[in-house]
Amino acid sequence: xxxxxxxxxxxxxxxxxxxxxxxxxxxxxxxxxxxxxxxxxxxxxxxxxxxxxxxxxxxxxxxxxxxxxxxxxxxxxxxxxxxxxxxxxxxxxxxxxxxxxxxxxxxxxxxxxxxxxxxxxxxxxxxxxxxxxxxxxxxxxxxxxxxxxxxxxxxxxxxxxxxxxxxxxxxxxxxxxxxxxxxxxxxxxxxxxxxxxxxxxxxxxxxxxxxxxxxxxxxxxxxxxxxxxxxxxxxxxxxxxxxxxxxxxxxxxxxxxxxxxxxxxxxxxxxxxxxxxxxxxxxxxxxxxxxxxxxxxxxxxxxxxxxxxxxxxxxxxxxxxxxxxxxxxxxxxxxxxxxxxxxxxxxxxxxxxxxxxxxxxxxxxxxxxxxxxxxxxxxxxxxxxxxxxxxxxxxxxxxxxxxxxxxxxxxxxxxxxxxxxxxxxxxxxxxxxxxxxxxxxxxxxxxxxxxxxxxxxxxxxxxxxxxxxxxxxxxxxxxxxxxxxxxxxxxxxxxxxxxxxxxxxxxxxxxxxxxxxxxxxxxxxxxxxxxxxxxxxxxxxxxxxxxxxxxxxxxxxxxxxxxxxxxxxxxxxxxxxxxxxxxxxxxxxxxxxxxxxxxxxxxxxxxxxxxxxxxxx
Amino acid sequence: xxxxxxxxxxxxxxxxxxxxxxxxxxxxxxxxxxxxxxxxxxxxxxxxxxxxxxxxxxxxxxxxxxxxxxxxxxxxxxxxxxxxxxxxxxxxxxxxxxxxxxxxxxxxxxxxxxxxxxxxxxxxxxxxxxxxxxxxxxxxxxxxxxxxxxxxxxxxx
Numbered sequence: 001x002x003x004x005x006x007x008x009x010x011x012x013x014x015x016x017x018x019x020x021x022x023x024x025x026x027x028x029x030x031x032x033x034x035x036x037x038x039x040x041x042x043x044x045x046x047x048x049x050x051x052x053x054x055x056x057x058x059x060x061x062x063x064x065x066x067x068x069x070x071x072x073x074x075x076x077x078x079x080x081x082x083x084x085x086x087x088x089x090x091x092x093x094x095x096x097x098x099x100x101x102x103x104x105x106x107x108x109x110x111x112x113x114x115x116x117x118x119x120x121x122x123x124x125x126x127x128x129x130x131x132x133x134x135x136x137x138x139x140x141x142x143x144x145x146x147x148x149x150x151x152x153x154x155x156x157x158x159x160x161x162x163x164x165x166x167x168x169x170x171x172x173x174x175x176x177x178x179x180x181x182x183x184x185x186x187x188x189x190x191x192x193x194x195x196x197x198x199x200x201x202x203x204x205x206x207x208x209x210x211x212x213x214x215x216x217x218x219x220x221x222x223x224x225x226x227x228x229x230x231x232x233x234x235x236x237x238x239x240x241x242x243x244x245x246x247x248x249x250x251x252x253x254x255x256x257x258x259x260x261x262x263x264x265x266x267x268x269x270x271x272x273x274x275x276x277x278x279x280x281x282x283x284x285x286x287x288x289x290x291x292x293x294x295x296x297x298x299x300x301x302x303x304x305x306x307x308x309x310x311x312x313x314x315x316x317x318x319x320x321x322x323x324x325x326x327x328x329x330x331x332x333x334x335x336x337x338x339x340x341x342x343x344x345x346x347x348x349x350x351x352x353x354x355x356x357x358x359x360x361x362x363x364x365x366x367x368x369x370x371x372x373x374x375x376x377x378x379x380x381x382x383x384x385x386x387x388x389x390x391x392x393x394x395x396x397x398x399x400x401x402x403x404x405x406x407x408x409x410x411x412x413x414x415x416x417x418x419x420x421x422x423x424x425x426x427x428x429x430x431x432x433x434x435x436x437x438x439x440x441x442x443x444x445x446x447x448x449x450x451x452x453x454x455x456x457x458x459x460x461x462x463x464x465x466x467x468x469x470x471x472x473x474x475x476x477x478x479x480x481x482x483x484x485x486x487x488x489x490x491x492x493x494x495x496x497x498x499x500x501x502x503x504x505x506x507x508x509x510x511x512x513x514x515x516x517x518x519x520x521x522x523x524x525x526x527x528x529x530x531x532x533x534x535x536x537x538x539x540x541x542x543x544x545x546x547x548x549x550x551x552x553x554x555x556x557x558x559x560x561x562x563x564x565x566x567x568x569x570x571x572x573x574x575x576x577x578x579x580x581x582x583x584x585x586x587x588x589x590x591x592x593x594x595x596x597x598x599x600x601x602x603x604x605x606x607x608x609x610x611x612x613x614x615x616x617x
Numbered sequence: 618x619x620x621x622x623x624x625x626x627x628x629x630x631x632x633x634x635x636x637x638x639x640x641x642x643x644x645x646x647x648x649x650x651x652x653x654x655x656x657x658x659x660x661x662x663x664x665x666x667x668x669x670x671x672x673x674x675x676x677x678x679x680x681x682x683x684x685x686x687x688x689x690x691x692x693x694x695x696x697x698x699x700x701x702x703x704x705x706x707x708x709x710x711x712x713x714x715x716x717x718x719x720x721x722x723x724x725x726x727x728x729x730x731x732x733x734x735x736x737x738x739x740x741x742x743x744x745x746x747x748x749x750x751x752x753x754x755x756x757x758x759x760x761x762x763x764x765x766x767x768x769x770x771x772x773x774x
Binding site for chain 2: 377462
């Protein structure tokens with residue numbers, strides 16, 4: 001492959017790819033994202049390859065391993081183009097039938113279709129599934145169409161045309177103006193206006209400027225950045241190239257979590273291909289613009305998602321944040337002006353340049369434009385990635401797209417913003433989702449994790465969970481964060497273990513205020529949010545733990561006990577056999593009992609009982 | 618001790634002190650942990666104090682100063698896995714192996730660790746064994762899983 005030396009080279013190559021592709025060729029798009037791989041997608045891919053070869057169908061059908069389609073709950077997923085037939089929960093066993101029925105013949109296999117939960121009608125096409133048809137997938141939509149390891153796929157769908165436009169039809173100032181006009185705000189959680197950041201960095205004195213893509217997605221329960229880097233890495237790289245051109249940078253970094261091996265692999269492949277095509281390197285497309293990108297893998301420290309800690313980590317230092325009296329756009333990586341944006345923010349850039357700020361700013365609310373990708377997880381029927389316009393309500397996301405709470409349980413709260421965010425109760429479900437409204441509710445947008453909790457989730461336990469996470473991840477630089485979080489965690493542990501006392505709630509609030517106000521970086525400043533927001537909305541649960549020594553959700557071990565319902569127990573012995581401490585006794589076919597002295601409350605008996613006879617009291 | 622493989626890694630990153638995290642990551646991947654002698658060798662090769670190398674090696678969770686077991690069991694404790702019962706799964710594995718997260722069994726067969734979200738939340742709770750994902754775990758599936766690993770190990774030998 002020779003490098004593109006001009007705009008025409010790229011355009012001609014694009015035409016060549018499109019012309020060489022048969023629009024009627026059947027494409028089986030198999031989701032090869034980490035989630036679907038965990039379901040066994042790789043074995044399915046191998047089975048398809050074998051079957052296609054065995055039946056000699058290479059000319060008629062192509063297997064494409066794509067990024068995340070979104071509907072993770074129903075994985076492994078395939079979509080058969082051009083008809084967009086959507087098969088879910090596919091297994092190796094189905095492969096031969098799919099090839100014979102839906103490729104060789106023109107039939108649909110009803111067993112593999114998604115069934116509408118209300119009408120009970122099977123749905124054939126992907127875009128008619130309720131999970132998908134309420135979304136607006138302008139950023140993540142291409143994930144299910146392209147092979148992320150093949151740059152030609154990206155070029156064929158118009159990839160790198162925004163770079164062309166930026167280099168040949170715009171100048172750095174007009175690019176920044178366009179991004180400002182689109183009012184793109186940082187998707188990493190802060191919500192800072194991207195165009196303003198770019199402008200400050202561009203204007204900062206110095207001959208070297210850096211751009212960084214923050215892919216250190218550490219919020220537990222959030223994986224949209226992972227899926228974008230895995231599924232459409234070139235869109236992120238293109239965004240970085242445009243940003244680098246606007247800012248005047250020739251060197252970029254992608255800082256990616258090492259826990260995401262597939263994302264690391266795919267972004268490295270994408271960079272290599274872009275270099276081979278001359279889209280990265282010296283004199284890109286024959287212009288004066290030169291730019292290259294390096295990948296740095298994280299070391300497993302949550303705090304490195306903070307910009308100054310991340311930059312320290314790239315420099316080979318321990319990831320401790322520093323005070324930002326001088327912003328990183330003025331003095332960041334190696335003390336040079338540095339512009340850092342999150343994966344999803346970068347992926348928005350090509351779209352804004354191609355379609356224009358006027359088009360872009362029609363989507364969303366007054367102060368939050370565009371779409372946001374959320375990972376909808378926890379106690380929800382349709383777990384997966386959803387991309388929705390800003391301003392959609394929480395209720396629409398959780399109930400219309402997410403299909404509500406499973407097993408007939410009652411919704412209790414939704415946690416947004418990761419460990420920095422908070423829990424939002426049912427009464428605020430009709431709140432439109434945007435940066436400012438979520439902050440008003442004591443939570444935040446964060447990077448986009450949305451964890452649904454039902455009545456069997458204990459809110460004190462959840463608060464304790466997040467503080468446990470944060471106390472381990474605090475870098476230790478600020479005393480308030482290092483010691484304050486630990487003290488709050490100890491108080492919460494006391495409460496969940498039945499040692500809570502009057503005044504604990506007030507002490508938590510006071511400590512929370514100090515930690516938030518006297519810590520240097522975002523980790524400490526937002527660390528009390530999970531506690532403060534649960535106290536704000538679920539104070540009664542805290543009080544039940546403290547005053548009545550009762551866990552209303554029946555989660556906190558010290559406050560519950562397991563008992564066997566003598567009416568329901570059939571004496572099958574399953575619980576007795578599975579009990580790890582021999583705390584259960586009883587004769588065969590007669591009701592069993594649990595010895596409370598021996599019981600360690602592991603919950604196995606409750607889980608294995610087929611007659612629902614083990615109660616939690 | 619032969620440091621030729623360490624030299625290879627050092628050369629890959631131009632023996633630059635700013636490449637130290639990447640160097641340690643590669644060493645960790647190759648040796649499974651960061652032995653004391655190797656850290657000393659890296660410090661002198663990069664002309665940085667040993668304390669600097671230790672500070673990096675102990676700051677980041679990815680590094681271990683003690684040998685890891687043959688099989689690595691990672692229990693995801695991300696929020697989605699947590700609300701779906703991951704702590705119970707972890708407790709069960711701890712009980713069965715007799716070790717806590719961060720520890721390795723005496724026979725160096727198993728190491729146990731917890732991770733904060735692997736981004737495969739739809740399948741939670743998740744337990745990853747030697748890179749292979751096991752989704753929708755519960756306490757009763759743990760026995761089966763451990764049995765599978767032990768048998769797999771025997772077959773490989």
